[in-house]
Amino acid sequence: MTAANTASQSPTERRVSARVGAISESATLAVDAKAKALKAAGRPVIGFGAGEPDFPTPDYIVEAAIAACTNPTYHRYTPAGGLPELKAAIAAKTARDSGYEVEPAQVLVTNGGKQAIYESFAALLDPGDEVIVPTPYWTTYPESIQLAGGVPVDVIADETTGYRVSVEQLEAARTPRTKVLLFVSPSNPTGAVYSREQVEAIGRWAAEHGLWVLTDEIYEHLVYGTAEFHSLPVVVPELRDKCVVVNGVAKTYAMTGWRVGWAIGPKDVIKAAANLQSHATSNVSNVAQAAALAAVSGDLDAVAKMREAFDRRRKTIVRMLNEIEGVECPEPEGAFYAYPSVKGLLGKEIRGRRPANSVELAEVILEEAEVAVVPGEAFGTPGYLRLSYALGDEDLVEGVSRMQKLLAEAQ
Incomplete structure (x- = not known):
């Protein structure tokens, strides 16, 4: 039931308040949870969804x-x-x-x-x-x-x-x-x-x-x-x-x-x-x-080491994403996210499907390449994907390589 329908109900009919019923689940946490569930089921999913460092607490x-x-x-x-x-x-x-x-x-x-x-x-x-x-x-x-x-x-x-x-x-x-x-x-x-x-x-x-x-x-x-x-x-x-x-x-x-x-x-x-x-x-x-x-x-030694790794990964992910035809990814200057435009891929056929928006494209990438990314709709701008590069170097390269291979089939 939509929030609009919930709001139109009488108080006695409404099981969840209109105020709370209008809240959407966190898209980033939802993608991360789905990726973890698939991994637990034995699928080799690589997740670019959650924004958390892959380092242990000092x-x-x-x-x-x-x-x-x-x-x-x-x-x-x-x-x-x-x-x-x-x-x-x-x-x-x-x-x-x-x-x-x-x-x-x-x-x-x-x-x-x-x-x-x-x-x-x-x-x-x-x-x-x-x-x-x-x-x-x-x-x-x-x-x-x-x-x-x-x-x-x-x-x-x-x-x-x-x-x-x-x-x-x-x-x-x-x-x-x-x-x-x-x-x-x-x-x-x-x-x-x-x-x-x-x-x-x-x-x-x-x-x-x-x-x-x-x-x-x-x-x-x-x-x-x-x-x-x-x-x-x-x-x-x-x-x-x-x-x-x-x-x-x-x-x-x-x-x-x-x-x-x-x-x-x-x-x-x-x-x-x-x-x-x-x-x-x-x-x-x-x-x-x-x-x-x-x-x-304490001091900032731990973050200095993390920043060095993130910087290296940042350069790698931007280069690899920009090698995909139909993708445009500006170089991020901070945090640990890449936010490429994928508008050039929408409407193209990829393994028998034609994703019309970035939600559908993210679904294709997850199902066909076993890579979890967050669609731009979650951030207010359809036609983009968010990828966190706060994950290991090997997983990052493997994950984007899978995307490159899959999206090269777009026509």
């Missing part, structure tokens, strides 16, 4: 978690907004890594970046408030906005601009209902990184129009070549009082399963989000918080 972080398990202090409830020592360490890490000086009271520790994003939008948005969303977007953003009562407004960029939106595009999307700009650099799903000049122009535009900005900095340490990460509230200080920064340990320290993220913002917004969290989940697992404390208090 030993010193794991050891901190083991020690925490034996500490009775961590066997009890702790403050819903985060361990005080972790909030202080996150503030220090933020100053160290991006130059953004904040107080511990401006930090909310959450169950991963997703909770930070939802709670921030929930604290900022009233029903009908609009959020400008540069597109392609990560699948969770529009769902979080809508669940919080807001309205996502897509601003689409394509491969011709390196998937970067312009101030002119943002201004064209602004209305009297616009309250928040979502800004993400480096980007999931495209790997786009905005230059300092672009960050400044967009930040000053937001400040000029009194907009809030939610900026996701989860990939801050994963930039390549000459690209550089720039934190928006550092580049445009006048935004500090209307900016929420979301981050976490997942990507930098290979800790996706530990579920520790955070939001940094003005104290009143962070307090409101913390009040919500106090009823939704209470404190994040104390053992995971202790691990995160070790992570953010």
Whole structure:
């Protein structure tokens, strides 16, 4: 049953609320789950779906978690907004890594970046408030906005601009209902990184129009070549009082399963989000918080090694994808995703099928080549695929080679 049908039912007929019934399953997690199920069934599927490093969490972080398990202090409830020592360490890490000086009271520790994003939008948005969303977007953003009562407004960029939106595009999307700009650099799903000049122009535009900005900095340490990460509230200080920064340990320290993220913002917004969290989940697992404390208090040697591997894989996957006729893949400058256009393959016959869109093409690739990729529809732009290159070098080459062989048959 569609969300529209659910919404039209009377309250007594409706089994699932219209609000929650309208939420779509995470496409990236769904693809990853399907790939893992096929592998468990004995099929040699190679998955490019989930965005998580293929490296183990560094030993010193794991050891901190083991020690925490034996500490009775961590066997009890702790403050819903985060361990005080972790909030202080996150503030220090933020100053160290991006130059953004904040107080511990401006930090909310959450169950991963997703909770930070939802709670921030929930604290900022009233029903009908609009959020400008540069597109392609990560699948969770529009769902979080809508669940919080807001309205996502897509601003689409394509491969011709390196998937970067312009101030002119943002201004064209602004209305009297616009309250928040979502800004993400480096980007999931495209790997786009905005230059300092672009960050400044967009930040000053937001400040000029009194907009809030939610900026996701989860990939801050994963930039390549000459690209550089720039934190928006550092580049445009006048935004500090209307900016929420979301981050976490997942990507930098290979800790996706530990579920520790955070939001940094003005104290009143962070307090409101913390009040919500106090009823939704209470404190994040104390053992995971202790691990995160070790992570953010330590050096960045682990991410430097991961970045070197990702950079190598980045070059390999872009080269191999661009060797496929009908595929155009700009070189990503950050994160660990390639986002090729596959519009040149749509409608062509591949083993007796003519995929009309990238969802159908992804199905053909999975069924015929045993390679799992995520279709662009999940990110707001049909005609593209997202491939995470956070997997082993051999699997990466084997997976894209299978795609090359299959898609060479397109005619």
